[in-house]
Amino acid sequence: MIHVEKLTKYYGDFCAVNGIDLDVRTGEITGLLGPNGAGKTTTLRMLTGYLEPTSGTIRVDRHDTSTDMLSIKRLMGYLPESAPLYHNMLVYDYLDYVARIRGLADGKKDERIRAMADLCGLRGIMHKPVGELSKGLKQRVGLAHAMIDDPQVLVLDEPTSGLDPNQIVEIRDIIRTIGRDKTIILSTHILSEAEATCDRIVIIDRGRIVADGSTEMLKQGAGHDRTISLTLAGVDAAQAKAMLSDLPGITGIDEEPSGAPGELRLTLAATGTDDLRAAVYRAVRATDWTLLELRQEGKSLEKVFRELTQEA
Amino acid sequence: MAQTLHIFAKELRDYFVSPIAYIVICIFLLITGWFFFATFFIMDQTTLRSYFALLPLVFPFVIPAVTMRQFAEELHIGSLEMLLTLPVRLSHVITGKFLACTAFVALMLAPTLSYAVWASFMGDLDWGPVAGGFLGALILGAAYAAVGIFASTLTKNQIVAFIVGMIICFGLSLVDKMLFFFPAPLLPFLQYLGASSHFENIAKGIVDTRDLVYFLSVAFVALYGAHLVMQEKR
Numbered sequence: 001m002i003h004v005e006k007l008t009k010y011y012g013d014f015c016a017v018n019g020i021d022l023d024v025r026t027g028e029i030t031g032l033l034g035p036n037g038a039g040k041t042t043t044l045r046m047l048t049g050y051l052e053p054t055s056g057t058i059r060v061d062r063h064d065t066s067t068d069m070l071s072i073k074r075l076m077g078y079l080p081e082s083a084p085l086y087h088n089m090l091v092y093d094y095l096d097y098v099a100r101i102r103g104l105a106d107g108k109k110d111e112r113i114r115a116m117a118d119l120c121g122l123r124g125i126m127h128k129p130v131g132e133l134s135k136g137l138k139q140r141v142g143l144a145h146a147m148i149d150d151p152q153v154l155v156l157d158e159p160t161s162g163l164d165p166n167q168i169v170e171i172r173d174i175i176r177t178i179g180r181d182k183t184i185i186l187s188t189h190i191l192s193e194a195e196a197t198c199d200r201i202v203i204i205d206r207g208r209i210v211a212d213g214s215t216e217m218l219k220q221g222a223g224h225d226r227t228i229s230l231t232l233a234g235v236d237a238a239q240a241k242a243m244l245s246d247l248p249g250i251t252g253i254d255e256e257p258s259g260a261p262g263e264l265r266l267t268l269a270a271t272g273t274d275d276l277r278a279a280v281y282r283a284v285r286a287t288d289w290t291l292l293e294l295r296q297e298g299k300s301l302e303k304v305f306r307e308l309t310q311e312a
Numbered sequence: 313m314a315q316t317l318h319i320f321a322k323e324l325r326d327y328f329v330s331p332i333a334y335i336v337i338c339i340f341l342l343i344t345g346w347f348f349f350a351t352f353f354i355m356d357q358t359t360l361r362s363y364f365a366l367l368p369l370v371f372p373f374v375i376p377a378v379t380m381r382q383f384a385e386e387l388h389i390g391s392l393e394m395l396l397t398l399p400v401r402l403s404h405v406i407t408g409k410f411l412a413c414t415a416f417v418a419l420m421l422a423p424t425l426s427y428a429v430w431a432s433f434m435g436d437l438d439w440g441p442v443a444g445g446f447l448g449a450l451i452l453g454a455a456y457a458a459v460g461i462f463a464s465t466l467t468k469n470q471i472v473a474f475i476v477g478m479i480i481c482f483g484l485s486l487v488d489k490m491l492f493f494f495p496a497p498l499l500p501f502l503q504y505l506g507a508s509s510h511f512e513n514i515a516k517g518i519v520d521t522r523d524l525v526y527f528l529s530v531a532f533v534a535l536y537g538a539h540l541v542m543q544e545k546r
Contacts, residue, residue: 048397052546073399084390
């Protein structure tokens with residue numbers, strides 16, 4: 001549906017987006033993830049025609065942005081960051097204006113405005129000026145703005161910023177529902193959100209794509225590094241550390257502050273394909289220590305993200 | 313085309329749902345009404361010439377105040393991003409806003425038609441120059457509105473947009489009155505550049521294509537400039 005090739009954007013000397021290649025298929029929810037200033041918003045703005053790329057091409061459904069932007073805009077609904085709406089307009093007037101510009105016929109227009117009011121929970125505020133709304137409500141009006149024409153492609157820049165936890169869940173559900181047969185690209189810097197909503201995650205850092213794949217793939221692709229946490233009682237710290245670090249596959253060992261006296265809490269860094277929990281358990285069983293807790297964790301998306309975006 | 317009309321309707325309506333329109337129209341009517349009637353009886357002539365003579369000096373204040381918000385406000389609150397990512401072209405947006413400002417100028421001039429009606433009771437009014445005067449006022453206003461819109465694209469700050477627009481419009485109004493400051497070779501050019509003499513021709517009732525072409529060129533150059541500035545921001 002969307003095909004991006006060598007997309008580059010310079011602001012003066014500063015390179016905000018540096019040669020991005022991206023293919024997005026229909027019915028896929030893609031999350032653009034990255035630290036602040038990574039080029040997420042710039043990429044989305046070029047995709048929606050607000051900014052012009054310095055070089056590179058974007059094609060949406062066979063239309064090229066440089067020659068046929070109007071056709072692309074018709075296919076696309078866009079919610080910019082923090083939903084900059086006209087302050088002095090009433091919510092109804094605003095949606096009516098957008099629907100008219102999008103060329104909806106009168107009957108269809110009223111039907112769509114009503115549908116959007118229900119979907120985004122705007123029933124009670126249709127006749128309030130946009131300027132008097134809270135940030136979360138504005139965000140919902142922005143979402144209605146983006147979806148009013150039932151677009152094939154939905155581009156959302158930080159759709160849940162400024163919303164309370166209940167609203168976040170609601171909006172996530174809306175995105176999930178729509179995402180079944182539409183193409184959605186959203187940007188966020190909240191990892192749990194990307195994990196919960198997106199089929200595919202693209203991590204951007206300093207204008208480049210540093211990772212691209214499903215959440216599972218990203219976690220696995222980061223290697224077989226795991227951590228094993230265990231809590232022991234009735235044990236001598238130095239002796240335990242020495243013994244456990246001798247096990248094959250253990251690459252590091254850290255003592256954590258323990259919650260109770262007499263308890264020792266250790267974090268082992270493990271590598272390799274073997275499950276080391278069994279080896280640890282056997283090692284402990286051979287002694288007279290008491291094993292209170294043994295737990296293995298895969299890499300979290302957070303850790304993947306940090307590793308990918310923090311290299312100097 | 314349809315998009316241009318929707319933008320036109322929205323922008324024109326915006327003026328009248330806020331106090332701006334009423335304030336600007338009141339100020340305009342107070343100033344022109346006062347200066348016109350203060351001299352009307354002294355001159356003892358049934359003509360609207362002194363009213364029309366005011367317009368090249370009043371418009372540079374009033375019209376940039378009308379146009380200053382057009383792009384500066386959109387840039388300031390960021391709503392331009394939402395507007396330009398709808399299926400519209402930048403030229404639709406500029407044209408729609410320009411037409412809305414021109415319509416506003418027409419609505420602002422409309423109450424002053426009563427000056428003509430009122431003067432016609434006082435004596436024998438020649439309607440030719442009056443018709444020419446109102447036509448000239450409208451296209452002078454349209455050209456200045458285009459300049460004001462250009463000034464509005466330059467900045468996010470409405471006050472700056474107002475001042476820049478006012479300076480350019482004043483320059484156009486006054487340049488042919490200050491020709492003796494300039495070197496001789498420039499004079500024909502500067503004289504053509506001045507808006508006042510073109511406006512006075514039309515206000516006399518002589519509607520010459522040269523004067524119409526002048527105002528159309530000013531409007532076109534200003535709107536094209538606005539287009540270039542906005543394009544450059546992308």
